[in-house]
Amino acid sequence: MIKEYDVIVVGGGPAGGQSARNLSKKGYKVLLVEKFQSFEENNFSSAGMTLAPMTEFNLPDSVVGSYWENLGIQCTKELYTWKGKENKGVVLDFGRLRQFLADDSKKHGADVLMGHKYIKKEYKENSVITHFQDITTKENLAYKAKIVIDATGPLRKVMYDDRKEEPELVVATGIEYLIKVKKEVYDVYKDTLFFFLGYKWAQNGYSWIFAMEENILKVGSGKLYIHEETKEVRSMKQLTEKVIYEYLKLNKDDYELLDVHGGTLRYSTSIKDTFYKDKIVAIGDAISTVNPLGGEGIRYAMQSADLAAEYIDKYLKNGKENFEGYRKEWRSKNLLSWQLCELAARRVYTKYSDTQIEDRMRAYHKVSDIDVIIASLFDFKFSKIYKRVGLLYYYLLSNRIKNIFKKKTKKQLRKKKIKQRK
Ligand SMILES: Cc1cc2nc3c(=O)[nH]c(=O)nc-3n(C[C@H](O)[C@H](O)[C@H](O)COP(=O)(O)OP(=O)(O)OC[C@H]3O[C@@H](n4cnc5c(N)ncnc54)[C@H](O)[C@@H]3O)c2cc1C
Numbered sequence: 001m002i003k004e005y006d007v008i009v010v011g012g013g014p015a016g017g018q019s020a021r022n023l024s025k026k027g028y029k030v031l032l033v034e035k036f037q038s039f040e041e042n043n044f045s046s047a048g049m050t051l052a053p054m055t056e057f058n059l060p061d062s063v064v065g066s067y068w069e070n071l072g073i074q075c076t077k078e079l080y081t082w083k084g085k086e087n088k089g090v091v092l093d094f095g096r097l098r099q100f101l102a103d104d105s106k107k108h109g110a111d112v113l114m115g116h117k118y119i120k121k122e123y124k125e126n127s128v129i130t131h132f133q134d135i136t137t138k139e140n141l142a143y144k145a146k147i148v149i150d151a152t153g154p155l156r157k158v159m160y161d162d163r164k165e166e167p168e169l170v171v172a173t174g175i176e177y178l179i180k181v182k183k184e185v186y187d188v189y190k191d192t193l194f195f196f197l198g199y200k201w202a203q204n205g206y207s208w209i210f211a212m213e214e215n216i217l218k219v220g221s222g223k224l225y226i227h228e229e230t231k232e233v234r235s236m237k238q239l240t241e242k243v244i245y246e247y248l249k250l251n252k253d254d255y256e257l258l259d260v261h262g263g264t265l266r267y268s269t270s271i272k273d274t275f276y277k278d279k280i281v282a283i284g285d286a287i288s289t290v291n292p293l294g295g296e297g298i299r300y301a302m303q304s305a306d307l308a309a310e311y312i313d314k315y316l317k318n319g320k321e322n323f324e325g326y327r328k329e330w331r332s333k334n335l336l337s338w339q340l341c342e343l344a345a346r347r348v349y350t351k352y353s354d355t356q357i358e359d360r361m362r363a364y365h366k367v368s369d370i371d372v373i374i375a376s377l378f379d380f381k382f383s384k385i386y387k388r389v390g391l392l393y394y395y396l397l398s399n400r401i402k403n404i405f406k407k408k409t410k411k412q413l414r415k416k417k418i419k420q421r422k
Contacts, residue, residue, distance in 0.1 A: 005031045005111075006316055008130050008145040010118045010158050012039065015284025015301035016151030017101025018057065022309040024108035028316060031143055032105055033132055037115040039098040044263035045298065046176055046218050047092035048193050048210050050378045053299045054090060063100050065093040065212035068193045071373060073361055074247070076198035076354045080361050082370040089193060089374075091210045091218070092298070116141065118157050121148065121280070128279050130158075146279070147312055151305070153285040154266040159274055167272040172205070172295060174222030175236040175262035177244065178212070179255045185248060186215040196221075196243065197361070198354045203234055205349055207243050216258065219243050224295060224349050236262070265290050265297070269342055271331055276323030283308045287330070293341035293348075294377060304330060337380040 009020045012034030020032035036042050048068075053059065068091065069084035102112045116132040119140070123129070127144045134141065150158035160166050189211045196207040207221040221239035234242075244250050265285060273287040283289075283304045290297030311326040348357065364373065375381040 002129065002142055002144045004127070004144040005029045006146050007031070007149060007312065008033065008128070008143055008147075009149040009151055010130070011151035011153060011284075011286075012036075012098055012102055012112070012114075013151060013153050013284060013301065014097065014101065014298045015153070015286075015289070015305045016149065017098050017105065018302040019149055019151060019283055019305035019309060020105035020110045020112075021101050021108065022306060023312060024105045024110035026309070026313055027109075028313075030105065030110040031113060031145070032102060032110055033113045033116050033118065034102075035115070035117040035135060037135070039095040039102070042261070042263075043095040043259065044176070044261045045094040046174075046208065046210055046220060047094040047097065047298060048089065048208075049092070049296060049299055050089040050374060051087060052378075053302065056299070057302050059092075059097070060100065063092050063097040065091045065216075066190065066210075067091075068191055068211070070192040071370060071377075072192045072194040074194070074196045074201060075358045075361050076200040077358055078362070080365040081192070082365070082368070082373050084370045088370060089378075091193070091212060093212065094298075097298070118152065120161075121158065123278070146316060148280050149308070149312075150280055150282040150286045151284050153301075154264055156266075156273070156282065156286045159277065159280050159282045159286060165274075167268040167274075169266040169268055170292075172222065172224045172265040172267065173236070173262065174205075174220055174265075174295070175240055175260065176218050176220030177240055177257060178259040178261070179217050179219060179244065179250075179257055180215055181217055181248070181250065181255045183215055185250070185254075186211065186217065189217060196247075197348070198357050200354070201243060201247065202239060207239055209243065209248070219248070220262075222295060224292070224345055265295065267292055270339060271335060275327035275330070276321075279321075281308050281312060281323060281326070288338075289334075291341055291380075292338060293345045296378065300334070340382060341380065
């Protein structure tokens with residue numbers, strides 16, 4: 001006899017974990033399946049974000065690696081910093097976050113199966129039979145569910161049997177070193193979410209230094225848009241090590257390398273993914289919830305899990321497959337912001353020269369305090385910063401026009417004087 005569940009969630013990332021947590025809390029019989037044996041094994045995400053997700057998803061302090069209050073952006077020439085007087089965000093411990101979500105799901109009655117990989121699905125009598133393989137023994141297992149959630153992130157393993165069915169996807173990729181440094185090095189970065197933009201320290205994306213607890217830093221580099229390179233191509237490993245050796249000025253003996261991890265994101269421009277098909281609901285990066293400008297994805301993966309849970313709840317109660325509402329609701333809430341971010345990402349990461357990046361950063365730095373910059377980078381409220389930059393340019397332009405007039409009148413006066421003298 002095949003064991004039966006209301007919902008099988010495939011993938012124990014932030015989307016899958018939140019979804020299992022949510023649906024088990026509602027009283028459904030849930031199975032959460034993750035292919036890795038432990039969440040420490042694929043600890044790939046830098047997991048930086050604002051404070052908002054902590055309350056939005058009722059997350060405990062135990063998942064926090066560190067808090068940050070300042071933002072820093074190092075361009076090729078200058079460093080721009082925005083100082084905060086209190087905590088503005090967190091860097092989560094990604095392993096602990098996913099462990100917490102799985103544990104909380106268990107607490108509410110869900111089963112959690114680690115070290116099992118999704119293989120295939122088939123349909124029988126209004127149910128989905130889902131097949132998994134134990135990654136160590138290679139033994140195959142099958143479970144039955146009324147509905148299956150594809151939370152396998154960029155792989156989208158459950159939704160598409162054939163890769164050709166996937167929408168066109170843009171690939172972004174990143175690598176991160178977890179390093180233990182001396183206290184005096186750690187103290188410089190411990191309160192700051194620190195990014196690098198521009199060709200010197202990054203390429204077609206950005207690099208970063210995020211602090212974790214106990215003298216541990218996350219140093220990484222990501223390419224957000226991979227396109228035809230015009231300049232010399234440097235690997236993300238090279239860029240990350242450049243930051244460590246040349247920016248942090250560390251020698252090999254000055255730090256301990258604790259872990260190297262990384263990951264790939266696959267994003268559909270304008271969110272053209274399939275959200276629901278034949279009792280499969282996709283959430284998280286499987287429907288391109290990661291933000292295309294900053295690569296922030298945890299918050300949105302979890303938000304999509306919450307929204308999908310509302311529709312799954314209705315389906316399990318009344319048996320009506322109304323998932324078009326889920327797709328429409330998600331897109332109407334996020335599509336415009338995501339498209340603006342796509343546009344900004346293409347410009348910043350692939351088109352702008354270093355000078356253009358530096359000019360823009362200087363202007364943003366002049367007109368915005370930390371809350372305004374956070375509102376645009378994390379909440380996509382671009383109008384605030386653009387209004388201020390617009391006013392700055394208006395002020396500069398009107399001063400320039402005034403100066404031209406002043407020069408003109410001076411010239412005219414001089415001409416007049418010369419005429420009078422004649
Ligand atoms: C280098 C890097 C840095 C990042 N930094 C940040 C950041 O600072 N802040 C932020 O908010 N976001 C960041 N992100 C993005 C964020 O991590 C993702 O958007 C988020 O993890 C998406 O969650 P998800 O649950 O949809 O997918 P994932 O986290 O990818 O989870 C999918 C899960 O499914 C499992 N799985 C896959 N295939 C199978 C299978 N066949 N069977 C069973 N299980 C399977 C995987 O092992 C994985 O655990 C970063 C991403 C990368 C790559």
